[in-house]
Amino acid sequence: xxxxxxxxFPEECNGCELxxxxxxxxxxxxxxxxxxxxIFRNGNEFSVVIDPLAATLDITQLNKVCxxxxxxxxxxxxxxxxx
Amino acid sequence: MKVNFQAKKxxxxxxxxxxxxxxxxxDLVPFLGGVGVGLKLYELxxxxxxxxxxxxxxxGFFPFVSKTSIVLDxxxxxxDIYIGGSLSFRLAFSGVDAIVxxxxxxxxxxxDVIDDTxxxxxxPANIFSLGLPGKKSTLVTQGSFVVLDNFFxxxxxxxxxxxxxxxxxxxxxxxxxxYSIDDMTRYAQAYREILGRNGELSVxxxxxxxxxxxxxxxxxxxxxxxxxxxxxxxLVACDYAQSIYSDVNIVFSCLNVLGYxxxxxxxxxxxxxxxxxxxxx
Numbered sequence: 344x345x346x347x348x349x350x351x352f353p354e355e356c357n358g359c360e361l362x363x364x365x366x367x368x369x370x371x372x373x374x375x376x377x378x379x380x381x382i383f384r385n386g387n388e389f390s391v392v393i394d395p396l397a398a399t400l401d402i403t404q405l406n407k408v409c410x411x412x413x414x415x416x417x418x419x420x421x422x423x424x425x426x
Numbered sequence: 427m428k429v430n431f432q433a434k435k436x437x438x439x440x441x442x443x444x445x446x447x448x449x450x451x452x453d454l455v456p457f458l459g460g461v462g463v464g465l466k467l468y469e470l471x472x473x474x475x476x477x478x479x480x481x482x483x484x485x486g487f488f489p490f491v492s493k494t495s496i497v498l499d500x501x502x503x504x505x506d507i508y509i510g511g512s513l514s515f516r517l518a519f520s521g522v523d524a525i526v527x528x529x530x531x532x533x534x535x536x537x538d539v540i541d542d543t544x545x546x547x548x549x550p551a552n553i554f555s556l557g558l559p560g561k562k563s564t565l566v567t568q569g570s571f572v573v574l575d576n577f578f579x580x581x582x583x584x585x586x587x588x589x590x591x592x593x594x595x596x597x598x599x600x601x602x603x604x605y606s607i608d609d610m611t612r613y614a615q616a617y618r619e620i621l622g623r624n625g626e627l628s629v630x631x632x633x634x635x636x637x638x639x640x641x642x643x644x645x646x647x648x649x650x651x652x653x654x655x656x657x658x659x660x661l662v663a664c665d666y667a668q669s670i671y672s673d674v675n676i677v678f679s680c681l682n683v684l685g686y687x688x689x690x691x692x693x694x695x696x697x698x699x700x701x702x703x704x705x706x707x
Contacts, residue, residue, distance in 0.1 A: 357643040359636035360515065361489070361621070367604065368614050373487055374519045374604025381560040384512065386576035387635055392560070408621060410631065410641035 346398040346416040348379075353413075356389040358382055361408040366400055427521065427603050429483075431455075431686055434463055434523040439537060439544050441592055442529035446544040448522070458688070458696055459483055460662035461506045463524055464497035465703045468504060472707075474528040475499060477588055479517065482661040485639075486518025487605075487613075488680050489621040490667035492637035493651065495659060500584045504707050507585065508651040508662060510637035511578035513563040519601030531593035540600045550595045557598040566596040577635050580650040608685055616683045620670065629666040640664060656697040 350356070363378050375381075379394035391413075398416065406412040434454035438447045457463045459482025467478050477498045484491040493508040494517060517525070520541045527537075536547040538556040547556060553566060565572050571579045572586045589595075607613045621641075629644035636643040644666065651665045655672045663671035670676055674693045681688050 357634070357636040357641070358512070358638070359641050359643070360512070360638045361641055364617075364639070368610065368617070371610055372604040372606055373613075374601075375515070375561045376519070376602050376604040383560050384575050384635075389635075407618075408641070410636075410643065 345419040347395060347419045348393050348398055348400060348402070349415055349417045350391045350393070350413050351415055352411060353389075353391050355411045355413060356382065356391050357410065358384055358389040359410065361410075362391075362405055362414070365405050365408045369401055369404070427605055429605055429607075429684055429686075430521075434459070435521065435542065436467065436524045436526055437522045437539065437542050437544065438526045438528060439539075440528050441531040441535065441594070444531070444535075444546045448542045454523075456692065456695075457699060458657075458660040458693070459485075459523060460495040460660040461497065461656065462660040462696060462700045462703075464495045464506065465504070465700060465707070467524060467526055468497050468499075469703055469707060471526060471528060472499075475530075475592075477527040477585075477592070478524055479513070480524035480662070481514045481517045482663075483684065483686060484661050484663070484671075484677075484680050485514040487684060488617060488639070489624075490627065490640050490670065491661055491663045492639045492647075493662045493664055495662045496580065496585060498584065498588050500582075500587075504704075505582070505584060506652070506659065507580045507582055508659065508665070509574055509578055509580050509585075510647040510650060510664070511563060511574040511635075512638040513565070513574055513599060514662060515638035516561065516563045516599045516601040519561070519603050519605075520599060521601070521603050525599070527592065527594070530591065534593050534595045536595050537597040539597065541602055553596045553598065557600040558602060561602050562598055562600040564596065564598050567594070575635075578637075578648055578650065581652045607683075609683065613683050616680060620676075620680070623670055626669045627664075627666050628669070637664065640667075642666075656700050657693065660696055660700070
C-alpha cells in the first residue's frame with residue numbers, strides 16, 4: 344500500500360509556511376515554485392494542499408518545523424495512489 | 427535560479443505612465459538590504475515621492491526574518507515602517523530586492539507584480555483574482571489602513587495615506603522563483619540551528635496567523651513595527667528576534683552559508699552608512 348501525506352488538524356495551521364520551506368530544502372531548493380505542500384491564505388484561515396507524491400518526504404523533519412506537528416502518513420488502502 | 431550576490435535588483439513602477447523598469451544596483455550591496463537599501467533609494471529618487479518596499483538577503487532563507495521594510499515620506503519626514511505576513515517571502519522569491527513606486531496614477535489602480543514584472547488593473551473588484559495562488563501577498567486599502575492578506579498592517583496609517591495620494595487601491599505581489607544553494611547540507615543545518623533558538627524570541631507562541639518563516643503566531647506582529655536595531659532592519663528580521671539578528675556573528679554565518687562574501691567589518695559599518703544617508707535626507 345502506498346503512503347499518503349496528510350494534515351492531522353488543518354484548522355490549526357497558522358500559515359507560517361515552514362513546512363513548505365522544509366520540503367523544498369529536502370528537494371534541494373529554496374522557494375515556493377514546485378512545492379509538494381502549498382498553503383493558501385484567506386485572512387485568518389489557511390488550507391494545506393499536499394501533492395500525493397509527497398509520500399517520499401522526511402516526515403520527522405517536517406513535524407520538527409511545524410509548530411503543530413501536524414503531518415502524518417496514512418496508508419492508502421484504496422490504492423488510489425498505488426502504482 | 428542562483429542568488430544574486432553582485433547587485434541589488436530593483437523594480438521601479440512609474441504610476442503616472444503605467445510602466446515599469448528593472449534596474450541593477452551594485453552600489454547598494456554595502457547597505458545589505460531592507461531599510462539601508464530603502465533609504466538610499468529614497469535619497470536617489472526623492473523628487474518622485476518614492477514608496478520603497480525592500481527586503482534583505484536572509485528573507486525567505488532563514489527563520490524569523492519575516493518583515494518587509496517600507497520607506498516613504500510623511501509630510502516632509504522620511505519614515506521607515508515594517509510589515510509582517512507573507513510579503514517578505516513573496517518579494518524574496520520574486521527575484522527583486524526592492525519595489526519602488528514612483529509618481530501618481532491618474533486613476534485608481536491595483537498593481538499586479540509577478541516576479542520582476544508589473545501590470546496595472548483599473549477594476550478594484552479584480553484584486554483578489556490577481557497574482558498566483560499560494561505564491562502571492564495582497565495589500566489592500568481598507569478604511570484608514572493598508573491591510574496585507576486581510577490581517578497584517580503597519581503601525582502607522584501613513585502607508586494608506588500615501589496609497590490614497592498615489593491613487594493605489596492595492597498591490598498584489600507574487601514570487602514564483604526557487605533558488606539553489608551550493609552547500610544545501612550546511613544551509614539546512616544552519617537553518618535548523620536558528621529555528622531551534624525560538625526560545626530567545628521576545629514573544630511567546632500565540633494563536634494568530636504567523637508571518638512566513640516564523641512558527642510563533644504571536645499576536646504582536648499583526649501591527650508591524652517602527653524603529654529599532656539598524657542591522658536587524660537591514661535584514662529585515664522580526665524585531666522580536668532582535669537578540670538573534672542584531673548579533674553580527676550570527677548574521678555573518680547566515681550570509682556566508684548562502685554564499686555572500688560580506689566581511690564582519692562590512693556588517694559593522696552598516697549602521698554608520700545608514701546614518702550618513704539619514705543625515706543627508
